[in-house]
Amino acid sequence: MKRFGLFWWDFVVGDDWRVAVGIALALGVTALLATTWTGAWIVLPLAVAAVLALSLRRVAR
Amino acid sequence: MGVTRGWRSALAGTVAASLVLAVVVAALGPALTVIPIEVLRLVVGSLLLVFGLQWLRKAILRASGWRALRNEDSVYEREVEAARAAAADERAGLDWYAFTVSFKGVLLEGLEVAFIVLTFGSTQGSIPLAIAGAAAAVVLVVIAGVVVRGPLSRVPENTLAFAVGVMLTTFGTFWGAEGAGVDWPGGDAALPVVLAFVVLMSLTYVAALRRRKLAVA
Numbered sequence: 527m528k529r530f531g532l533f534w535w536d537f538v539v540g541d542d543w544r545v546a547v548g549i550a551l552a553l554g555v556t557a558l559l560a561t562t563w564t565g566a567w568i569v570l571p572l573a574v575a576a577v578l579a580l581s582l583r584r585v586a587r
Numbered sequence: 588m589g590v591t592r593g594w595r596s597a598l599a600g601t602v603a604a605s606l607v608l609a610v611v612v613a614a615l616g617p618a619l620t621v622i623p624i625e626v627l628r629l630v631v632g633s634l635l636l637v638f639g640l641q642w643l644r645k646a647i648l649r650a651s652g653w654r655a656l657r658n659e660d661s662v663y664e665r666e667v668e669a670a671r672a673a674a675a676d677e678r679a680g681l682d683w684y685a686f687t688v689s690f691k692g693v694l695l696e697g698l699e700v701a702f703i704v705l706t707f708g709s710t711q712g713s714i715p716l717a718i719a720g721a722a723a724a725v726v727l728v729v730i731a732g733v734v735v736r737g738p739l740s741r742v743p744e745n746t747l748a749f750a751v752g753v754m755l756t757t758f759g760t761f762w763g764a765e766g767a768g769v770d771w772p773g774g775d776a777a778l779p780v781v782l783a784f785v786v787l788m789s790l791t792y793v794a795a796l797r798r799r800k801l802a803v804a
Contacts, residue, residue: 537699538634540641549636553629553767560768567771570764571781574636574756575788581644586653586796 542584548577591670592685599681600689608697612705612718619709629766631706632759638702639755646749647789651796656745703755710762753789757782 539546552573559566588597619627648654676683700721708717761781764771771777 533695538638540637542641542644545640545644546637549633549640549763553633553763556764556769557767564770566767567764567769567777570760570767570769571784574640574760574785578640578644578647578788579792581640582647582792582796585648586651586799 542581545577545581548573548580552577588670588685588689591667592673592682596682596685597689600686600691601693603686604690604693604697607694608701611698612701615701615705616708616714619705620714622709624710625766625768627766628710628762631710632761632763632766634759635703635706635755636759636763639752639757639759641752642748643752643756643785643789646745646752647792647796649745650749650793652800653796707758749789753782753785757785760785 552570555573556566556569559569588600622630645654649656670684670688673684704717704721705714708714711717757778761771761778773780
């Protein structure tokens with residue numbers, strides 16, 4: 527069971543769990559803003575760029 | 588497995604894994620269609636996004652020299668060595684090592700493909716069309732393999748991984764945002780714009796990391 531869970535963790539989340547957390551937060555913020563602001567579509571692309579940049583920076587230090 | 592341990596057990600493992608995959612697809616496919624589309628897009632979009640960023644991150648690090656490119660020749664040699672060294676264990680008339688390694692390999696890689704095909708198909712409302720696309724890709728790969736008749740090292744693996752990462756990240760961003768309640772300007776016409784953004788972003792990161800690598804060296 528533990529190995530099965532680890533497989534799915536590695537399959538979906540992979541090397542850097544911070545990417546998954548960052549995307550979850552960005553989706554939450556998008557959902558909150560989308561109720562009142564039509565420009566909320568911009569949040570996720572910018573979050574993707576920022577999360578990826580931070581993850582790459584951690585490796586390339 | 589076929590070359591080193593014999594084709595019978597390797598093919599038996601492959602067929603068994605294919606049957607398990609067929610059951611998974613047959614069970615999950617119809618189940619996905621009863622979930623409300625907004626919920627499906629949020630769940631599928633976020634999973635594709637996290638999954639796609641994994642691929643993209645690795646492809647960018649390899650393309651910029653921060654991570655070694657996979658050497659398929661040495662990987663193949665290593666696997667052949669391990670297969671030859673493994674002890675013989677016969678069960679049910681099969682070489683158990685060849686059977687389980689083939690079964691595991693086909694099942695795990697197949698699950699990855701099934702996940703992508705089912706999620707793309709269900710969010711766009713046509714699982715059969717997504718399956719047809721995947722089947723066409725399998726046929727093309729087999730034809731390419733027969734025509735080229737070369738080792739796997741000739742396949743530009745990182746370029747393919749880069750392209751897959753870009754596509755998964757693009758669709759993940761698009762559906763994830765839609766699932767969170769966003770209306771994209773221009774509707775579906777925004778998809779190519781998101782794609783262009785992801786490609787530009789990725790190439791910019793590759794160029795920046797290459798410069799950094801040169802500066803560090």
